[in-house]
Amino acid sequence: AxxxxxxxxxxxxxxxxxxxxxxxxxxxxxxxxxxxxxxxxxxxxxxxxxxxxxxxxxxxxxxxxxxxxxxxxxxxxxxxxxxxxxxxxxxxxxDGIDFFGDNNRAVVSGSVNAADSSGLEVNGNGTEIEIDGSVRGFESGISLSGDDAKITVGATGVVRGGDAAGFTSAVTFESNGAGDPASVSLLVNHGSLISDTVSEITNTAVAVWDFSGQSQNFTNTGDVQGDVLLQGGNDTMTNSGTVVGNISLGTGNDVFTSIGTGVVTGKIDGGTGFDTFRGGDLSDTFFGGDQADNMRGGGGSDEIFGEAGNDLIIADADGVADLYDGGDGVDNVSYVTTVAGINANLGLNFAFGTEIGVDRLENVEKLTGGRGNDSLTGAASTQRLDGGAGNDTIAGGEGNNTLLGGAGDDVIRGFAGFDRIEGGAGNDRLTGDFNADTFVFANGFGKDVITDFDEFNNSEKIDLAGVTAITDFADLQANHLTQVGSSAVITDGADTITLLNVNIADLDANDFIF
Known part of the structure; x- marks a missing residue:
């Protein structure tokens, strides 16, 4: 008309x-x-x-x-x-291209340039966008409001955000007001996302901006220049390319994975939620956020900060010095990937070994060794030391600790505190030291020795609840307890517990847990 x-x-x-x-x-x-x-x-x-x-x-x-x-x-x-x-x-x-509706598709191998708005604007669900050319907007390169969308930026594709103030980026996700938002998939397949300028809201260049509350799936094998802000939903990001900026995963239970030589020049922040981080071959900086996160750096000199929550940080056997800081909460650093053995001291804030270099440990309450012969020493704030496999030497420090030897012939010493000491399999030597300790045994415990059991301390205990052959104190006295020289010996028929310098006449039911 x-x-x-x-x-x-x-x-x-x-x-x-x-x-x-x-x-x-x-x-x-x-x-x-x-x-x-x-x-x-x-x-x-x-x-x-x-x-x-x-x-x-x-x-x-x-x-x-x-x-x-x-x-x-x-x-x-x-x-x-x-x-x-x-x-x-x-x-x-x-806008250069504007969709109002569902299940629409755009394929750009040429160029789309919007001098005062977005290069491509989508208002609807189920949209597919393929970019092998150039899409540029003064506001966002691509602005999407809708669910179940798929955006692919190919090897020759470039999406560029522009100079407008406010919510501007190369790719922006907005809410469409749906009650049940679904996921959006963004694949940068060797192409580029570029943010030209600084946003007035974030004071930084933003390449991907999601304030939709949806769950996003973002895979980058190309070049992202600017921050990635995935602010809502359970987001998944996989990076084997380059991100020149920071990554913020926002609320939700998010997963970030770096593959191979993927690199993020800034920090990766999980925000609120139970997040999972996996680093690649190069150096990463992870911030866990508010909940219990699962974090592993990979190769390179990594810096991992658990922040709030009870976090698990898996250390890497990459021979390069890393920083592991649990932050608030009760955090566990695990060297389960190591084979050669490590020496770690939480009081002195370090761990070293041929496979790990010299790592710095801060705000770590739990420490787990690997498959080698480890030496683990706690601090006043330590709650748990676990040697894992191998012949380990474990010293609890000043706090109330749970000390676990695992498989192998271990030497465990509680020092001060009310400690729970479990040698595990193998022939272990256990010492509680000061205060009242509990020595815990289960089937297959090996040939163990307790060097300083105090039978006159009613709070010191031997826990035999996991030894099925011994049912109660009467059974212990009648069938499983003998005096051998100056020591009392407990046996379940296969394994033994030797209590050095203890007379069986001084033992009573209060010394045991069945």
């Missing part, structure tokens, strides 16, 4: 080919109905409105020529439509 270049109305199934040039006051081409095909191999110039405006479903628009428009380059209102651009779209005041 009005001053449109071509205005085609009806039930649809029309084919419109623009091989020459159209210059119009309003829409260059306006088509209504379903199943139309609009092919622009020439040029369209619209002074005040859209280059191509399509209202309907299952329409196809192909731009191999050029569109210049004051408003949208291509505006689609309806479902199941497709726009392909191998030519050029340039707009002055509005």
């Amino acid at each position: 009005g001053d449109d270049g071509l205005d085609i109305r009806g039930t649809g199934a029309n084919r419109v080919t623009v091989s020459g040039s159209i210059s119009s006051q309003d829409d260059g081409v306006h088509v209504t109905g379903d199943g139309n095909v609009v092919a622009v191999s020439g040029s369209i110039a619209s002074e005040t409105d859209d280059g191509v405006d399509v209202d309907g479903d299952l329409n196809f628009v192909n731009v191999s020529g050029s569109i210049t428009a004051d408003d949208e380059g291509v505006e689609i209102s309806g479902d199941g439509n497709e726009v392909t651009v191998s030519g050029e779209i340039f707009t002055f005041d509005d």
Whole structure:
């Protein structure tokens, strides 16, 4: 209507080919109905409105020529439509391509440039976007409001955010107000996301900005220049490319994985939620956030901060010095990946070994050794030391500790505190030292020795609840307890516990837990 270049109305199934040039006051081409095909191999110039405006479903628009428009380059209102651009779209005041509807698709191998808005704006669900060309916006390169979308930026693709103040980035996810938001998948497949300038809101360049509350799936094998802000939902990000900026995973239970030589020049922050971090071959900086997080650095010189929550930090056998800081909560640093053995002292805040280099340990309450012969020493704040496999030497420190030998012939000493000491399998030597300690045994405990059991301290205990062959104190006295020289010996028929310098006559039921 009005001053449109071509205005085609009806039930649809029309084919419109623009091989020459159209210059119009309003829409260059306006088509209504379903199943139309609009092919622009020439040029369209619209002074005040859209280059191509399509209202309907299952329409196809192909731009191999050029569109210049004051408003949208291509505006689609309806479902199941497709726009392909191998030519050029340039707009002055509005979006390059604008979708209103569900299950629409855009394929850009040419260029889309919006001088005052977003390169590609999506309002609807189930959208697929493939970029092997260039999409650029003064606001966002791509702005998406909807669920179940898939965005792929190919090897030659570039999505660039612009100079506008506020919520601007290369890719921006917004809420569509749906009650049950679903996931959005963003794959940067060797392509690039670039944020040109600094946002007034974050004071930093933002490449990906999600404030939709949805769960996002973001895979980067290319180049992301700017921060990645995935602010809501249970997000998954996999990076084997480069991110020049910080990553904020926001609320939700998020997963971040770096693969191979993937690198993030800034920090990776889990925010609120139970997050999982896995580093790659290079150096990573992880911040766990508010809940119990599972974190592993990988290769390189990593810095891992658990922050709040009871975090698990898995140390790496990469021969490079790392920093592990549990932060608040009760945090566990585990060297389960090591084979050669480590020497760790939580009081002196270090761990070293041939496989790990020299790591710095801060705010660590629990420490787990590996498969080698480890030496673990606690501090006043230590709650648990676990030797794992190997012949370990464990010293509890000043606090009330749980000390676990694991498999192997271990030497465990509680020092001060009310300690729970369990040698595990193997032939272990156990010493409680000061205060009242509990020595714990289970089937297959080996040939163990307790060097300083105090039978006159009613709070000192031997816990035999896990030894099924011994049922109670009467059974112990009658069938499993003998005096051998100056020591009392307990046996379940296969394994033994020797209590040095203890007379069986001084033992009573208060000394045991069954």
